[in-house]
Amino acid sequence: MRCPLIHLNLHIIMSDQGIWLTTLKAETPQKGFELAIKLSRMGVKYTQPDMEVLHRLRPKYAEDPMALTAASQVIAIHYQTIAAANNYWK
Amino acid sequence: MRCPLIHLNLHIIMSDQGIWLTTLKAETPQKGFELAIKLSRMGVKYTQPDMEVLHRLRPKYAEDPMALTAASQVIAIHYQTIAAANNYWK
Amino acid sequence: MRCPLIHLNLHIIMSDQGIWLTTLKAETPQKGFELAIKLSRMGVKYTQPDMEVLHRLRPKYAEDPMALTAASQVIAIHYQTIAAANNYWK
Amino acid sequence: MRCPLIHLNLHIIMSDQGIWLTTLKAETPQKGFELAIKLSRMGVKYTQPDMEVLHRLRPKYAEDPMALTAASQVIAIHYQTIAAANNYWK
Amino acid sequence: MRCPLIHLNLHIIMSDQGIWLTTLKAETPQKGFELAIKLSRMGVKYTQPDMEVLHRLRPKYAEDPMALTAASQVIAIHYQTIAAANNYWK
Amino acid sequence: MRCPLIHLNLHIIMSDQGIWLTTLKAETPQKGFELAIKLSRMGVKYTQPDMEVLHRLRPKYAEDPMALTAASQVIAIHYQTIAAANNYWK
Numbered sequence: 001m002r003c004p005l006i007h008l009n010l011h012i013i014m015s016d017q018g019i020w021l022t023t024l025k026a027e028t029p030q031k032g033f034e035l036a037i038k039l040s041r042m043g044v045k046y047t048q049p050d051m052e053v054l055h056r057l058r059p060k061y062a063e064d065p066m067a068l069t070a071a072s073q074v075i076a077i078h079y080q081t082i083a084a085a086n087n088y089w090k
Numbered sequence: 091m092r093c094p095l096i097h098l099n100l101h102i103i104m105s106d107q108g109i110w111l112t113t114l115k116a117e118t119p120q121k122g123f124e125l126a127i128k129l130s131r132m133g134v135k136y137t138q139p140d141m142e143v144l145h146r147l148r149p150k151y152a153e154d155p156m157a158l159t160a161a162s163q164v165i166a167i168h169y170q171t172i173a174a175a176n177n178y179w180k
Numbered sequence: 181m182r183c184p185l186i187h188l189n190l191h192i193i194m195s196d197q198g199i200w201l202t203t204l205k206a207e208t209p210q211k212g213f214e215l216a217i218k219l220s221r222m223g224v225k226y227t228q229p230d231m232e233v234l235h236r237l238r239p240k241y242a243e244d245p246m247a248l249t250a251a252s253q254v255i256a257i258h259y260q261t262i263a264a265a266n267n268y269w270k
Numbered sequence: 271m272r273c274p275l276i277h278l279n280l281h282i283i284m285s286d287q288g289i290w291l292t293t294l295k296a297e298t299p300q301k302g303f304e305l306a307i308k309l310s311r312m313g314v315k316y317t318q319p320d321m322e323v324l325h326r327l328r329p330k331y332a333e334d335p336m337a338l339t340a341a342s343q344v345i346a347i348h349y350q351t352i353a354a355a356n357n358y359w360k
Numbered sequence: 361m362r363c364p365l366i367h368l369n370l371h372i373i374m375s376d377q378g379i380w381l382t383t384l385k386a387e388t389p390q391k392g393f394e395l396a397i398k399l400s401r402m403g404v405k406y407t408q409p410d411m412e413v414l415h416r417l418r419p420k421y422a423e424d425p426m427a428l429t430a431a432s433q434v435i436a437i438h439y440q441t442i443a444a445a446n447n448y449w450k
Numbered sequence: 451m452r453c454p455l456i457h458l459n460l461h462i463i464m465s466d467q468g469i470w471l472t473t474l475k476a477e478t479p480q481k482g483f484e485l486a487i488k489l490s491r492m493g494v495k496y497t498q499p500d501m502e503v504l505h506r507l508r509p510k511y512a513e514d515p516m517a518l519t520a521a522s523q524v525i526a527i528h529y530q531t532i533a534a535a536n537n538y539w540k
Contacts, residue, residue, distance in 0.1 A: 021390040024448055030111040033129070034104050037136050039393070039439070043432030046397050057425050065147050069160045070429045072133030076167040077436040079129070085448035088114055088175035120201040123219070127226050155237050159250045162223030166257040169219070178204055178265035210291040213309070214284050217316050245327050249340045252313030256347040259309070268294055268355035300471040303489070307496050335507050339520045342493030346527040349489070358474055358535035374484050381480040384538055399483070399529070403522030406487050417515050430519045437526040445538035 016049060017042070024085035032086055036078035040071065106139060107132070114175035122176055126168035130161065196229060197222070204265035212266055216258035220251065286319060287312070294355035302356055306348035310341065376409060377402070384445035392446055396438035400431065466499060467492070474535035482536055486528035490521065 020042065026032035048054060083089070110132065116122035138144060173179070200222065206212035228234060263269070290312065296302035318324060353359070380402065386392035408414060443449075470492065476482035498504060533539075 019390065021393060022388065024389050024443065028112065029114050030109065033111060033132065034136075037133075040432055040436065042393065043397075043435040044428045046394075046435075047431040048428050057428075066157055066160065067426055067429065068134045068138050068147075069157065069164060070426065070433070071137040072130055073160070073164045073167065074429060074433045074436050075133040075136075076130065076164050076171075077433065077440065080167065080171050081436075081440050081443045081448075083114065083171045083175060085443060085450065088171075090175065118202065119204050120199065123201060123222065124226075127223075156247055156250065158224045158228050158237075159247065159254060161227040162220055163250070163254045163257065165223040165226075166220065166254050166261075170257065170261050173204065173261045173265065178261075180265065208292065209294050210289065213291060213312065214316075217313075246337055246340065248314045248318050248327075249337065249344060251317040252310055253340070253344045253347065255313040255316075256310065256344050256351075260347065260351050263294065263351045263355065268351075270355065298472065299474050300469065303471060303492065304496075307493075336517055336520065338494045338498050338507075339517065339524060341497040342490055343520070343524045343527065345493040345496075346490065346524050346531075350527065350531050353474065353531045353535065358531075360535065379480065381483060382478065384479050384533065400522055400526065402483065403487075403525040404518045406484075406525075407521040408518050417518075427516055427519065430516065430523070434519060434523045434526050437523065437530065441526075441530050441533045441538075445533065445540065 017046065024082055026082060026086055029083070029086075029089050032082045032089070033075075033079055036075050036082050039078040039082075040074040043074065104136070107136065114172055116172060116176055119173070119176075119179050122172045122179070123165075123169055126165050126172050129168040129172075130164040133164065197226065204262055206262060206266055209263070209266075209269050212262045212269070213255075213259055216255050216262050219258040219262075220254040223254065284316070287316065294352055296352060296356055299353070299356075299359050302352045302359070303345075303349055306345050306352050309348040309352075310344040313344065374406070377406065384442055386442060386446055389443070389446075389449050392442045392449070393435075393439055396435050396442050399438040399442075400434040403434065467496065474532055476532060476536055479533070479536075479539050482532045482539070483525075483529055486525050486532050489528040489532075490524040493524065 021039075024035070026035050045054075111129075114125070116125050135144075201219075204215070206215050225234075291309075294305070296305050315324075381399075384395070386395050405414075471489075474485070476485050495504075
């Protein structure tokens with residue numbers, strides 16, 4: 001496994017992902033939240049593109065609420081961006 | 091358990107949640123705070139939708155103030171978003 | 181103890197807290213800072229409303245500056261919100 | 271020691287601190303940075319006002335760059351607030 | 361290895377990196393996301409410019425979703441900056 | 451060693467640092483990034499001004515990508531401030 005944020009071969013990885021994000025616009029606050037989850041997940045996938053490693057990691061932290069809380073935090077940060085992009089659905 | 095942020099089957103999970111967020115508007119700063127808690131919690135629930143796992147995790151960290159502090163931090167981040175959405179209730 | 185951010189019975193907990201936040205306005209930057217501390221603390225209290233558990237947790241981390249630093253960080257995040265709400269007391 | 275963010279007797283603690291913050295204005299970006307450090311430190315002091323405990327904690331983490339990095343992070347968050355309050359010294 | 365954020369010989373390191381960032385503009389939200397990844401990675405590279413050390417670190421945390429989540433968080437913070445720089449691609 | 455954020459003798463430390471920051475303006479996005487690194491590093495240096503301790507800490511975390519990721523995160527937070535100060539180099 002590559003170590004997170006170290007020595008990514010970004011050009012290859014990026015071309016591997018295809019087009020997955022064309023707009024930050026979301027119809028509703030909830031759809032915006034779900035987009036924030038997608039961004040959080042893609043941050044992981046770009047960092048560790050080896051799907052086999054990702055599969056192997058699944059059972060880990062099964063008993064670790066800290067990991068779930070950390071995931072929720074990444075989502076919260078992305079949600080700030082998306083809410084701003086949608087003018088907070090005002 | 092799925093590992094946080096790894097390999098979510100987002101389409102299925104998202105359709106499972108129903109409609110739970112239609113607006114970021116909140117009548118008062120306190121109701122906005124409570125909405126921030128809801129968003130924080132939903133970040134966990136989308137990440138780990140298996141309720142049985144969530145139940146099993148409950149007793150964990152019973153002695154861990156760090157986990158409570160981390161939870162309070164996620165709430166604080168979402169509260170920034172909600173406060174902005176409500177023009178800080180000015 | 182309930183695990184942070186997992187499975188809160190929000191409706192009951194929220195009605196238990198009474199009215200504790202009616203405005204983000206603070207007379208001075210210092211009073212705003214103290215309000216940020218209050219918000220940080222309430223994030224913990226909503227997450228773990230069982231006062232007996234909270235009491236039991238007190239002696240923990242007595243030797244842990246990391247926990248104090250983490251608490252200071254939550255306060256800093258809320259202070260951003262409150263400072264914005266008060267137009268930075270300009 | 272009280273656990274961070276749990277069960278602070280805020281009224282007593284706050285009156286104990288005296289007046290320490292009257293403005294977020296700083297003459298220069300550097301003085302603003304130093305004010306951010308002060309805010310970070312006060313977040314700790316409000317959370318753990320027992321000076322004897324704080325003294326006892328000093329030698330800890332002597333070998334822990336993570337703690338220093340975490341401290342630097344709290345400062346960075348407060349610096350965002352102070353820089354905004356000073357219109358980024360533009 | 362130098363300890364993160366401690367005692368960087370910044371002048372030498374910075375001149376070593378060449379020109380790698382001339383604009384925060386990105387054509388699409390996805391390209392902006394990929395720029396955020398680049399910034400996250402450069403934050404590591406400036407902090408630890410010894411490529412041999414970076415190579416040695418790779419196999420570590422192979423089983424650590426927390427590290428992947430932390431990486432995703434850094435990306436999320438940089439993405440806020442880049443999205444703002446691009447007016448959220450509105 | 452003093453514990454991070456605890457009991458800094460700020461007046462002495464601050465006068466020890468000399469003038470190191472006179473503006474948040476940076477000519478290019480890259481120079482702004484390098485300024486963010488400097489701010490991150492100064493946050494550590496103010497917190498632990500004892501250079502001998504800092505030297506002793508260097509070899510630590512040699513195998514710890516988490517520490518590098520955490521450093522990258524502090525840089526990201528400061529970069530938000532600096533980018534805003536430079537109107538995102540628009």
